[in-house]
Amino acid sequence: MIEIRDLVKYYGDICAVDHVSFSVEEGEILGFLGPNGAGKTTTMNILTGYLSATSGTVLVNGHDILENPHEAKKCIGYLPEHPPLYLDMTVTEFLQFVAELKGVPKELRIRQMAEIMKLVRITDVAGRLIKNLSKGYRQRVGIAQALVGNPQVLVLDEPTVGLDPKQIIEIRNLIKELGQRHTVILSSHILPEVQAVCERVVIINKGKIAAVDTPAGLSRKMTSTSRLQLSVEGPSKEIVQKLRLIPGIHKAELFTEKEENISVIEVENEPETDVRRQIFYEMARNSWPIIEMKSLDPTLEEIFLQVTGNYQEGKRG
């Protein structure tokens, strides 16, 4: 659907995007993750044909964005970081204008606009001037604008920035819904968002791609061992000693001691072994009740820091 090959963009001497390549499959929701200033917006601007790249190619549905911009742009709906809205128009007028601009045939326009407004839930503000709308509604009008013309690809640049928590959840659900019918590229610096919505993640840092994988795959890759956290009632020292004897566990440490007589212990075991049952029987034999046991998968947050941190070290070396 979208292929980005060896994209490079310089702003003067500053390299904003440095040999970035990735592809997006049809129907996929791709998360584009990176800290502020990592080159996300620049990549998206190039991808949508707003800026030119210094070198490299972008193919949208087989059309090169530079060679054949007309066809390529028809396939893309773009919501930039600041939604491009004409504040002096009403929602209906604005969407009507966008439909004309994108060349939606007249007989389709009214039906399509009604559908979009229903989908992003702005039907009740259709007649209001955009300048009088709240930030959340403006964001939705921005998404509606991207949806006009039913493009195959939606590019959303930080769609939830500046919204309140309720609106964020609504927009996320909306994106998931859109993902059923469109290919979506979603940029964000908020990790749980990407984790909640995306099927695949591209992590970019300082203009370079740091990792590409599924959220689950990333967590697997990042940990050669798996970790468990236990809360057990009983004498902490003895519990730790007993745990260390269980085959497969190569590390057990007292994490903290909370409440009376309850120790929180972190256990690391060999990869692809499951020691939870042995732990249970061992504790049961000693009559130390397990209050809580959970596996500590690394969060995307940890992975993110690890990936971007590793990169920095690598660069220094």
Add this chain to the structure above:
Amino acid sequence: MKRTMAIFKREFAAYFRAPMGFVVCAIFMAVSGLYFSSGVLSAYINLVGELAFIQSFFFVIIPLMTMRVFSEDRKNGTEVLLYTSPASSLEIVMGKYLAALALFLLMTSGTLVHVIITILYGGLVNINVLGAYVGFVFLGAAYVALGVFTSALTENQIIAAIISFVVMIVLSLLDVVSSMLGSVASTLIDKVNIFGLTDLQIDKAGSAVTAALNWLNPSTRTNNYIQGIFELSPILFFVSFVAVFLFLTNRVIEKRRWSQG
């Protein structure tokens, strides 16, 4: 073409969503109405003179009309919508130019009321008036193109207005300045006469400079129309003037998206 129409419609309507369209029309009508009514009071109606009078206010009216054309989009980020849409940048430039031109024509058509009143009361409306209108519209169309170009240069509307304001003032002063620059040129040539030119040749060189500057000056191009002489060359001049500035506007926009700076 459809996309040009879409942009044209939006841009033209935008003039009347904000006060600017009304303000510019009001200034235009006030200036023309003032001239006309003073003519009525003195029982001497001069429609050709009225158009010339309005023309001397172009340097205020036209920058006010055109300053927002590109700079507003750039400032508000709405240009992203336009440039990532399937519309080509030439279609965008054309749509925006035609919208500004349409506002200019709308204002101009307001003065037709004066023509009708003059006809109704048996005043003089001859071929010179028609010629003056043709010249007026072409000159206006050229200055609108100039204004659109300056608007593409900056995201600040005030700066866009000031640039086109200054350029238009310089153009309107070119009449006076050209003969001065001609004599400056001949003096310079006299001082550094390395080719051993005669005085007559030096004078000729000076007047050639003056003539060239006058040739470039859009405001002197309409003089013959006011006499009722319809020539083709001024029309070609104005059409080329518009084409050059729209082309440059298009280049400026493309350049900004392509630049690596």
